[in-house]
Ligand SMILES: NC(=O)C1=CN([C@@H]2O[C@H](COP(=O)(O)OP(=O)(O)OC[C@H]3O[C@@H](n4cnc5c(N)ncnc54)[C@H](O)[C@@H]3O)[C@@H](O)[C@H]2O)C=CC1
């Protein structure tokens with residue numbers, strides 16, 4: 637029997653969770669909670685997705701020509717698992733409603749860590765999430781940092797890390813946010829919330845982070861410096877990251893991809909849904925090793941990077957699978973994680989005139 641899933645909120649993250657649930661035969665989407673009768677609601681109805689609405693707003697939907705499938709409380713009652721994809725800070729209010737229904741919930745990174753029993757990132761603490769009632773998937777930048785740092789910890793041990801994060805100002809749809817022509821310290825002190833948040837998942841991690849916001853909507857960019865417990869070679873590190881499909885290794889010299897805009901174009905040209913990049917985009921020419929010290933730049937597509945982890949965590953919460961690697965394999969194959977890597981490698985071989993048959 638597939639697990640019945642409800643999604644509360646259908647903005648940047650919620651709509652992507654909906655699509656990942658629809659791809660997965662282990663899950664059945666009961667429906668989505670919508671709060672405004674906007675074009676997104678029409679689109680969902682067109683796609684056959686049941687839309688549930690607040691009791692006091694049902695009239696607005698019906699007057700706009702949208703026939704809801706029911707009220708939101710019914711959606712939560714029917715579900716085995718709820719995804720909260722509400723605007724940051726609203727999840728804590730929603731939690732009181734979820735508690736009445738007694739269903740497990742996946743919260744997002746815009747909530748405070750206290751909202752859930754644990755904060756989560758698959759490569760760091762999958763097994764801690766098994767059979768938990770409430771789990772919080774950390775935010776996009778923290779997810780990108782933790783994927784890298786938890787793998788490096790496992791392979792080499794991490795002594796210390798620094799993350800300097802160049803944040804996108806807003807998502808592409810958010811025409812109400814700035815800054816314009818500015819570089820904003822976010823916050824105007826060190827550390828930024830990212831390092832602190834990473835330690836809610838990986839308390840062993842000695843990390844400092846700093847962040848600025850710049851006027852772009854496409855992606856975040858992170859400069860990471862890590863001091864490892866043992867010396868490494870660049871090829872070894874790249875081989876390790878390559879084993880995990882959630883890293884897209886970009887060879888800028890050969891592919892010409894040296895910016896977030898070219899990365900986005902690659903994803904769109906490759907036919908990724910919405911042009912999403914679920915992987916950490918690691919620029920391999922920036923991977924520099926000095927004995928035990930490693931430096932690199934990685935691009936993080938904020939709209940989609942947390943979707944694989946949101947999918948993985950359902951298997952842990954519901955106790956469906958105890959082996960994180962089997963879960964990652966399933967999620968990655970459903971979302972096509974790793975497919976861009978193949979594309980880049982193939983074109984690289986073609987550039988070198990090698991036979992890739
Ligand atoms: N947008 C991003 O780059 C990322 C966002 N996150 C986190 O994901 C969460 C959702 O963010 P976005 O999708 O960007 O927000 P969003 O603003 O794009 O979407 C939020 C959705 O929730 C709906 N909503 C409004 N009131 C609600 C309520 N009381 N309960 C449930 N839903 C309600 C809105 O109508 C909208 O559809 C936040 O915690 C955010 O911090 C995490 C990673 C990346």
Ligand SMILES: O=C(OP(=O)(O)O)[C@H](O)COP(=O)(O)O
Nearest residue numbers: 745746775776777778803805938
């Ligand atoms: O979770 C995010 O960023 P973060 O990891 O820097 O906190 C998302 O890009 C949301 O950021 P926002 O709070 O600027 O909308």
